[in-house]
Amino acid sequence: MQPAGVQGEGKTVSCGMHEQRDGPIPARPTLIERLQQVTEALATTDTPQAVFDIVLTPALEAVGAVAGVILMVSEEDQALQLAAAKGHEPDLKASRQAGQLDHELPAGDALQRQEALFFEDHEALTRSYPALEPRTGTRAPSASAVLPMVLDDRPLGVVVLDFKEPHDFQPDEQRFLRAMAAQCSVALGRVALAQDLERRVEDALRDSELLAALGDALQQARRPEEVATLALLRLGPALQALSMLVVRLDGEQIRLPTLWGDMPQEIFEHMTRPGLALRDTPLLYRVAESKKAVYLEDYHLAAGTVASFPALAVGVEPICLPDGKLEGFLVIWRPAMRRGWRTSEQRVLQRAANTLGLALERAGQAETLEEKNAELQARTQALEGFALLSRDFSLEHDPVTLVGRAQELILSLLPEGVSTYYEWQGTYWALVSHRGTFKAALLQVLQQGVPQGGIPNIERPFNTRLPYYQERLDTRPLTVAQEEFAVVKATAALPVFVADQVQGVMVFGLHQAHTWAAPERAVLETVARSLGLALERSLASRELASQRDALVARSQELAAANEELEGFSYSISHDLRTPVRHIAGFIKLARQALGENLDAKTTRYLDVVDQASARLNVLIDALLYLSRTSRQPLRLTDVNLNETMVRIHKTLLPDLLNRQIHWEVKDLPVVTGDREALYGVLTQLTENALKFTLGRAPAVIKVTAEDLGTAWQISVSDNGIGFDPLYQERLFNMFQRLHGTEVEGTGVGLASVRRMVLKHGGQVFAEGQVGKGATFGFTLPKEGPPTR
Template sequence: MFEPSALGIPAHLSLSEHLQHVTQTLAATTVQEDVLRTVLTAAVSALKATAGVVLLLDAAGDTLVVAGAQSAQEPGIWQDSSVDSGVPAGDALAQRQPLFFEHPGALAAAYPDLEAASGAAAPAACAVLPMVLDGQPLGSILLDFDHAHEFTAAEQRFLQIVAAQCSVALGRSTVLTQLQQQILANGALNAFTRFTQAAADTTEFTVLVSQAVEVLRATIGDVSVAYYELHQGTWQARALSDDLSPEHLKLISAGFPENTPRFANAVRAGQLQFVSGWRPVEAGFPEEPRYGALASYPYLPESSFPRLLSVGAKNKVSWSDQEQAIVRAVGRTLGLALERALQTQELQEERAGLDAFVAFAEAAGTKTDTLALIRQASTVLRATLEQVSVAYYELEDGLWKARVWTDDVPADVVRDIQAGIPQDAPNFLEAAQSDSAVFVDGWKAEENHVSSATVYGAVALVHIGTGERPRLFTLGTVHARAWTARERASVRAVGRSLTLALERADLSAQLERRTRQIEESARAQEAFVAFTEAVGSETDVLTLARQAIQVMQAQLPEVGVAYYQLEDQVWKGAVWSDDVPPEVADQLRLGVPADSPNFSHAVRTGAALFANRWDAHADQLAQATMYGAAAFVPLIVDGQAHAMFAVGKRTGTLWTVREQGIIRALGRSLGLALERTEYARQLEVQKAVVDSRNQALEAFAQLTRDIANETDRYALIQRTQELVLSLLSPGYALYWERAGDRWQLKSQVGDIGHPALQRLVDEEGLPFEAPTLHFTWTTGRPLYQDQYAQGADTPADLIRHVHAAASLRLNVHGVPVGMLAIGLFDQRRWNSADRAVLETTISSLGLALERAQGLAELAKRTTELEQSNQDLSAANEELEAFTYSASHDLRTPVRHVMGFAELALKALQKGQYDKVAQHLEVVKQAAGRMTSLIDGMLVLSRSGRQELNVQWTDLNALVTQAQRDVAAEFSNQPVQWHIEPLPRIQGDPLLLQQVLTNLLSNAVKYSAKRDVSDIRVWAEERPAEWAIHVQDNGVGFDARYARKLFGIFQRLHHERDFRGTGVGLATVRRIVLKHGGRVSAESHVNSGATFSFTLPKSG
C-alpha cells in the first residue's frame, strides 16, 4: 500500500536519528493515512524488516482491519480478523505487551493455525506492537523478517516508542476529523435552511435543483448528485455535482435511453428507491468501486415530462436511516417546489399564448394570401419573442423547401433551406407527423442535414395540416438552447391562429379556382372550336403546329408563340410565329437544354406552367427579354413529352385567368391532334414492320430454296449473315458459339473494320461475360443498341468505328446454340421494322437448322444402311468362299484320310507294316490340316459376330504388342523394324490388335527366306480417314491375284513353302469392314508386299 521510499528517509541512520525523524514528521501530520505511512516507513527502514503492517480496530471494536502496509509484496499472513480469534495482533493488544518471535518456526509454534487460516507462510521473525491511547486499544503494528532476527533492547525500546507516538498521532487525527464533521454539520444545516427558504420563494426549478445538490453534499457527505429530465426518449442531465470524473461527465452528458434499468425501475415504482450494494458497471457506467449505494427519486407530474433525482454514495454499500431520511426530505421538498413551478409555468403559458393569439388575430385581419399570412405570423412572433428567426417550408419532391424567411437568417442558411432539407430529417419528420408544435431543445443542425444552421440553439416546428401539400412553420432561437414555457405558449397560440387563417385562405382560394375553372371552360370551348375548324383532317405535325400558332395569335394578338421538339436532350424550335425577332429565332434554332428550369418543370409535372415575371436568362434565352411572362405547355403522347408549346407575353408580366384558360385549351387541342397524328404514324410504322417482315420471310424462303439440300450448319449461318447484311447499312455479322468461359467466332461476313480487332476475335474470341452477348444469351431477349457501348466487349480504341449493334440468340429445337452479333458503321436507330426483320430471320434460321439437322440424321442413317449392305455383301462373299472351301479345301484332307487309310488297311493285311506306318503318317497330317482349317473358320466366325467396343485407341501401343507376339512366333528370324508415329483412333482395341498382329506376322513369315526381314509400318492422314500401311521385303505375289488374298482359305503360295490356313487375311478384312474401313494389297513377285487398311476419323 505504501512505497518503501515514500518519506525519503536517508540511509544508515541510527535508531535515535530514526526516532527523531519520526517525531518531527508526526508533529506535522493530521491525516491517518500519512501517520501510518510515516510509522511503517521508519520502522521497516530502521530494523531492515521485510514488511510492515498496521491493523486497526473498527468502529465496533471487535475486528482488526488492515489499515496500512509496506512491503515489496503484499503480506498475505496478516489479514482482517476478530480480536478474539487468537491471533498475535489481538493477543498483544489484549495483554498490552509487545510480542517478539526471533527464530524461524517460533511464530508458527505459538500460533499453529495461523498459516492455515491465512493461506500464507509465516515470516522467519516477527515483532507485534500494541497501540493504546488513554487506556483504549487502537490496534497493532507488525514487522516481518525473512530471516532470523534477535531484537536488541534498543530495538525493542525504539519500536515501543514508535508505537506510542503512532497512537498519539492517530488520536489527534481522530479529534481533528470529528471537529471537521461538526463544521460540516453546521454548514449542512445552513444549506438545508437556504434550500427550504428557496423552495418557498422561487419558481425557477433549476435553481432549486442546484441548491438540493448542495444540501445533499453538505448533509450526507461524500455523495454525487445528478438531476435528469426525460426528453425524446432520452434521460438528459440538467444539474450535476462538481465531483464527477471527466469519464463520468462524458457518459452522463450523452444521455441514457428511456429504458435504462435504474431509470425505468424508479419510474415504474413511482416512489423513492434505495439500492444497496449497487454495481455501476451493471447500470452502464464505467467500473467505479467507490460507489456502492444509490438513491433514485422520480417526479412524475401529470402535465409535464418525467424527472429524476439520483444520489450515489461513495465508499459505502448501504444507506443509514439518517441518510435515507435526509434524501427523502430533500426529495419531497424538491417535488413540492416542482409542482408549484409547473403551475406557475402553466399560468404564464396561458397568458403568453393569449397575448400572441390576440396580436396575430388583430394583425392578420381578413388576409387570404398564404405568404402574407406567414409574414404576419413571423412579425408577431419576432415582436413577442427575443432573437428568433422564422422560416416557412413546403414539401416538394421529397424536400422541405423554404418559401419565406425573415431577413435575419444568415446567407449560408438561406442557401441551404432554399435548396431543400430531406423529408426524413428527424425533427422535420417528427413535426410532419404531429398534430401539435414540436420543440427541440439543444437542436442538432447536422442531424437534420442543414449544418449551416448551428447558430440556433433551439428550434420549434409547427405542422400546418391544410392545403394541397404539407407545410411547416419553423422558428429558431439564437440566444438560448432551450424554450421557456412562455415562449412555447406563444408559438403554440400563433401556430393555431395561423392554421385557422390558412384554412380560411385555402377555402377562399378553392372558391376562386372554381370560378376560374368555369370561366376557363367557356373560353376553352371557344378556342377548341376555332382550332378544330382550322385543323380539319391534317396529319403533318408541323402543319398542325402552325395552325395552332395562328389560332393562338387570333385569340391573344399580343403574344409570340413557338413550337419546340426534343432532340438529343435539347428543345429545338421547329415552328414559331412571324413576330418572333430574328435574334430570338436564332436561339430557337440552336435550342434550349432539356434541364432548363421552366422547360423541365413543365415536363416533370405534365401540366401547363405559367411563369409570371419570366427570367429569360434562367431558361438560356437571353435574347427573349422582351417577353415579361411565359407559358410552357408540354404536349404528351403515350406518357412522354414529345413537344413543347411555348407562349411569350410582350405587354405585361402576369398572366390573366382568361389568358391561362385559352392557352390550356389550345394546348389540349393541339395535344389531341398530335396524338391522332402519332397514332396514324404508328399505323404506318406497323405497316412498314409487316412489309419488312414479309420481305425478310420472302428473302429467307428464297434462301431456303437455294440451299434445300445443304446440311452444313455454318454454310446456312453464313448465307443468313449475307442476307441480313444485304438489308442493313454497311457493317459486319459475326456468329459466335460458346467454348467454356469464352465465345469462339465460327462464321463472319463483312470486314470487321480494324486489323487488331480482327486478330482479337480470331485468336482470343470474347469473354463469356461480354455484355453484348451475355445479356441476350442468358435472357433470350434480343439486344438493340442505337449507340453501341464502345469498350464494353473489347478495348474501346479498337471499336470506335462501330456506332450501332444488335445481338440475337439462335435456338435449335428450343436449345440455345449460338449468338448472331451485328455491328454497323453508321448511326442507326433500330426501328420496329428492323427488329421484325432480324427476329424473323433468326427464327427462320433456327427452323432451317432444324431441317438441316434432320437431313444430316437421314444421311447418317443412309450411311449406316450402306454400311450394313456392305457388311451383308462381305458376308455373302465369305459365305460363297466358305461354300467353295467346304467343297474343295475341306475335302482334300478328307480324301487324304480316306485314301491312305484304305492303303494302310491293305498293307496291314499283307503284313507290310512299314507301309502301314507311312500311310498312317499321311492320315495324321491330313487330320491336322483339317483341324487347322476348322480352327481358322471358328476364328473368322467369332470376329464377325463380336460386338465392337469402340474407344480411343493408341495404334502405337497395339503395334508394340504385335511386335512382341511376332518375335515370340519367329524367334530365329532377324527383323529390322521401321515404325513411324501412328495416330489415336476410335475403334475396338482387341480386334484391331488382331488385325495388326496378323499383318505383322504375315510380313515376317513371307520375308523369312531373307537374311533379315525388313518391316516398315506408317500412317497416312486423309480428309476423312486414316490409312495404315505394313510393308515387307518378302517374296511378294502376283498383283493380278491380289483380290483373292483376303478370301477365306485363299493362298497364292504353296503350303509347303509357307505354313498357314488362309484365314488370317480374311479375318483382317472382316474386322476392318466392321470398323467402316477397307483393305488392300500391292506387290510384285520377289519385291515384297504392302498391305493397307483404312479407318474413319469419326470412328
C-alpha cells in the first residue's frame, strides 16, 4: 500500500481507514489551509486523544510521512510514553523511543533542547544519533522530523514523523510542522486546564458532600470516641487512605487513639503503647508546637522520626477546640507518593479537623453533662435512701441495723456482690454487719474476727482515712481466707467517720472485675459520709434538740429586739425634730437680735451651730426614711428596671447639666419586687456613683445586669475615687463612711439599701480599688422575696 498523498493513475490511495476512490484527484490544500483547518478543529477538542487525532493525520498527509507517533512526558517519572500513533505497524519505529528522557535518542534530545530536528536521510539520522538503532532494535527510518511540544517552558512531549524515502524538508514544511507542534501544545494546555478545572469542581463538590455528610454524622455522636470513629469511617474511604487515626491529648500524654484502616504493625504498636508521651511522637510534637499541619510524601523526610515506622506518605492536621486549645491530631497514612499531597486533599483534611474540633467539644460537653447527671442521679438516689433512713431513725436506735440498711441501699445500685462492715476492737477487726450471699466457709472465717494485717484493704482506708478501690482484687497480700476470697473480683472499701474519727470500714465486693466509675464512687462516698452523719446524729440527737430549742428562743428574742429597735429609731428621730427646729429658730432670732452688733467671732459660732443643726436634721431625715422603709410592708409587682432607670435619670438630670457624664445602661430585667423600694435602692446607688465621680471628666456610670440562674445581679459601676477593699465590709453598716468630710453623706444611704435588698431576699456587695472606681450592687431572687 502506498503512503498517503502519493499520486497514481487517476486514483488516490490512502492509508488505514481512507477509501480508494476513482475519478479526478481533488486539489490538495496548501499548508496554510491545512494549518487553519487544524487550528479550527483543535478549538473544539476536549480530550488529549482528540488533539492527537486532529494533529497526526494532517501532519502525515502534508509532508508525505508514512508513520507518526506522539510521545508524552509522564508527570510521575518524567519519562516518554506512547500517547498516539498513525501508520502501518512496521513503520511505527519512533514509538520505540518511549522511555526515560535521553539525549542519545532524537525524541529526548529535541525535547531537552526544545528545538525541532529534521533528518533528510538515514545517514544523517544515524550519524547524529549512533545509539538510535542499537537502543531501539530496529533500522532507523529513511527520514524523520522530531517536533518538541513545549508550553511555558514546560516540556509536554514530541511529535515524530518517519519517512520511507529520503525527504527534503522545505522551509515552508518546517514552519508548518513547527506551527503544528505549537498548536498541539496550546491545545493540550487548554485541554489540561479545562480538565483540571472540571476535576477541581468535581473535587470541591465531592469534598462539600463529604464534609456535609461528616457534619451530619457527627451530629449523632454523643461521646468523643464516637466522634472519632464516625469521622474516620467517612474520611478514610473518601480520601483513599491506607489508614487514619484520631489522636487525643491528655496534657502531655497521648490517649489511646481511634484507628481506621490497614494500620502497619509498627505504627499500631507505637501509638497504642501505654504511657505514650507527646514527645515520643516527633511529628505530632512538631505539629503541637507550631499548631500547623504537616504533609510529607515520605514520613522519613522529616527530622527525628520514629525509625521503625515504614516509609509512607503522612499528613497531620491539628485538632483545636473553638477556644484555640489543642485537643489532638487527625493523621492520615498513604503509600509513599511522588506527586505530593494535592491542595484539595489538604483543604478537606483541614476542614475535617476543624469540624472534629467543634464536634469533640460538643461531645465532651455532652459527656461531662451526662457524667454530672449520672453523678447527680446517683447522689440523689443515695440521699433519697438515706432520707428514708433518717426518717425512720427516731424509731430505730440500733447502729447495726442502720449500717445494714446502708449496705442494702448500696447493693441495690451495684452489680451482684456482697458487703461487710468492720470495727476495730483493739486487737482484731470485728464483722459487725454483712449483706448479700456469702459462701459458708468465708462467712465463718470473717465472723471469727480478722487479725491485724489479715485483709489489707480494710486497714488501708482506716489508716489513710481515704476510700480504697480495687478494679481487680489481688488476693496475694491476704493472710486469711485467701482461697475463699477468689470469688470476689473487685472491691471498694470506705471509712465511716463519727465525730471526725474512723468508726469503722464498710466494704463492697463484686463477683466480677469492675471499673469504679466516678458516679459510682460518688454514690459510695456520699453513702459513707451520710452513714457517718446518721450515726453521729444518733449520738447527738438530744443535744441537737436542746440547741434547736435555744436557737428558736434566741431568734424570737432577736426579732422582738429588732422590732423594738426599729420603733425606737422612729420615735427618737421623730422626737428629735422639735429640738432641732428650736435650735435653728433661736439661731435665726439671735442673728436678728444682735443685728449690727454681731461680730465675726460670734458669727462663726452661730454658723457652726447652724450647720450642725442642719446636719442633724439630715441625719434625722435619713433615720426616719430608714425606719419607714424597714416597717413598711412590700407591695410586690413586676418591676421593669429599664423604666426605673429612665425615671431616675429624668429626676437627676436637672442637677447634672454642668457635668460631663457618660451613661452606659445595659438591658435590665423585669423583676418581682416593690416598685418604690427598688426605685429608692437604684436611686441611692446612682447618686452614690455620681457623688464619688465629681472630680472626673467625663464621669462614667455603668448599670448592668447578670443572670445568675436563680437570681439577677444588678451592678452600678463608676470611675470615681474608689475605696480601700480592706474596709468594704463596713460600707453597708449604719453611719459608716470611709471618706470623712471629703464627700457629703450621712452614712445611712447604703445601710437603707442593704436593709431593703435583704427584705427582697437578696444580698448586697461592693468592689473597688482606691483611685480606680467602684462597683456597688445587689442580687434579687427570680422567684421574688421570700414569704414571711
